[in-house]
Amino acid sequence: MVAGVKFYFMQETTAFIHSIPVDPLTGAISVPIYQTSTFVQEAPGVNKGYDYARTGNPTRATLEDLIAQLEEGSTGVAFGSGLAAIDAVLKLLSSGDHVVAVDDIYGGAYRLFEQVYKKFDINVTYVDTTEAENIFHAITPKTKLIWIETPTNPTLKISDIEAIAKIANASHCLLCVDNTFASPALQKPLSLGADIVVHSATKYLGGHSDLIAGLVVTKDEELGAKIKFLQNASGAILSPFDSWLVIRGLETLHLRIKQHCVGAASVATFLEQHPAVDRVYYPGLPTHRNHEIAKRQALGFGGIVSFTLKDDTEEAAIQFAKSTRFFKLAESLGGIKSLLSHPATMTHKTIPFGKRRAAGITDSLIRLSIGLEDPKDLVNDVKQALDGLEQRTKADVANTVYQN
Numbered sequence: 001m002v003a004g005v006k007f008y009f010m011q012e013t014t015a016f017i018h019s020i021p022v023d024p025l026t027g028a029i030s031v032p033i034y035q036t037s038t039f040v041q042e043a044p045g046v047n048k049g050y051d052y053a054r055t056g057n058p059t060r061a062t063l064e065d066l067i068a069q070l071e072e073g074s075t076g077v078a079f080g081s082g083l084a085a086i087d088a089v090l091k092l093l094s095s096g097d098h099v100v101a102v103d104d105i106y107g108g109a110y111r112l113f114e115q116v117y118k119k120f121d122i123n124v125t126y127v128d129t130t131e132a133e134n135i136f137h138a139i140t141p142k143t144k145l146i147w148i149e150t151p152t153n154p155t156l157k158i159s160d161i162e163a164i165a166k167i168a169n170a171s172h173c174l175l176c177v178d179n180t181f182a183s184p185a186l187q188k189p190l191s192l193g194a195d196i197v198v199h200s201a202t203k204y205l206g207g208h209s210d211l212i213a214g215l216v217v218t219k220d221e222e223l224g225a226k227i228k229f230l231q232n233a234s235g236a237i238l239s240p241f242d243s244w245l246v247i248r249g250l251e252t253l254h255l256r257i258k259q260h261c262v263g264a265a266s267v268a269t270f271l272e273q274h275p276a277v278d279r280v281y282y283p284g285l286p287t288h289r290n291h292e293i294a295k296r297q298a299l300g301f302g303g304i305v306s307f308t309l310k311d312d313t314e315e316a317a318i319q320f321a322k323s324t325r326f327f328k329l330a331e332s333l334g335g336i337k338s339l340l341s342h343p344a345t346m347t348h349k350t351i352p353f354g355k356r357r358a359a360g361i362t363d364s365l366i367r368l369s370i371g372l373e374d375p376k377d378l379v380n381d382v383k384q385a386l387d388g389l390e391q392r393t394k395a396d397v398a399n400t401v402y403q404n
Contacts, residue, residue: 036057071189087236097142107347139167190219209336312362326371329342
């Protein structure tokens with residue numbers, strides 16, 4: 001059974017909602033969308049804080065201030081995608097630098113590391129970051145960045161942010177935490193010692209599967225200024241309208257995350273008991289290897305559940321994916337509608353087979369993004385799809401016996 005989930009949201013939710021500014025010109029309670037490319041200046045170099053929309057936009061600036069507040073950081077920076085946000089952090093490095101990264105890494109980040117930055121002589125060592133000593137042993141004199149996801153995508157490994165931050169600090173490395181799966185509603189890596197947080201705001205922060213966005217938050221103002229410079233120099237900015245969409249999503253983040261967690265706990269508990277399921281990955285289960293760390297550093301366990309089938313084949317996973325009614329087969333996660341992904345052929349197909357298997361991404365691994373539907377309906381949907389697998393297996397066995 002899933003352990004109790006702590007939700008200390010009320011005070012933070014209230015404070016956050018009332019920190020979203022009312023428009024001083026009109027009194028509009030919704031943040032205005034400043035859909036403009038440029039700003040009229042009173043004289044050369046004399047303006048009202050904005051000159052060109054790539055450099056700064058009031059709607060985007062509001063979002064950047066809000067995410068910095070939520071993550072308890074100094075500086076927020078908004079990008080056109082999660083990968084653009086990751087790219088900006090990597091641009092802090094120089095040729096010859098070394099990165100220690102989590103082995104169970106998002107496929108897009110792996111592609112960026114290996115197919116883009118490797119040719120600039122920035123090399124990455126991948127380790128199981130659930131054991132902090134693995135990071136310590138992988139660090140070299142050239143290591144400048146430690147990169148972790150916690151929970152990871154898709155096997156939901158949990159890394160001890162505070163312990164890893166101490167290693168990073170002692171080794172004079174930056175620690176960057178991809179906080180996409182937890183969101184600041186559940187986990188605040190900067191308060192645990194991390195230097196940088198990144199988000200695919202496409203997921204829980206936007207929350208409605210209707211935008212692509214990325215965010216970076218830094219603890220240190222000087223580091224934040226460097227990311228801001230890179231945002232302006234590279235130009236991978238978030239549009240005013242998409243900035244507004246993320247702000248709108250943030251307004252309901254805490255309430256949505258609570259329901260995501262409740263639904264995920266119900267589905268994970270059911271999956272553990274079904275005979276067609278081999279293994280369930282969910283940090284809220286006491287059987288999860290890093291359950292105690294998750295309890296200590298987060299307020300809840302998130303809305304993602306992954307599992308493998310006893311019939312560990314791609315065919316079985318695909319049949320399950322095609323049999324669900326409420327879980328829609330699609331890339332991405334974190335929206336109000338439940339989604340299902342087969343990482344081996346979708347989100348993580350760019351990772352070589354051997355590395356994929358070593359990270360636990362087997363042919364039958366399925367990742368569920370729990371939406372806001374009634375948990376009973378989601379459990380029943382998973383049940384009917386798994387029962388269909390069981391019936392197929394029994395029919396195959398009977399047919400084999402008959403033929404023999």
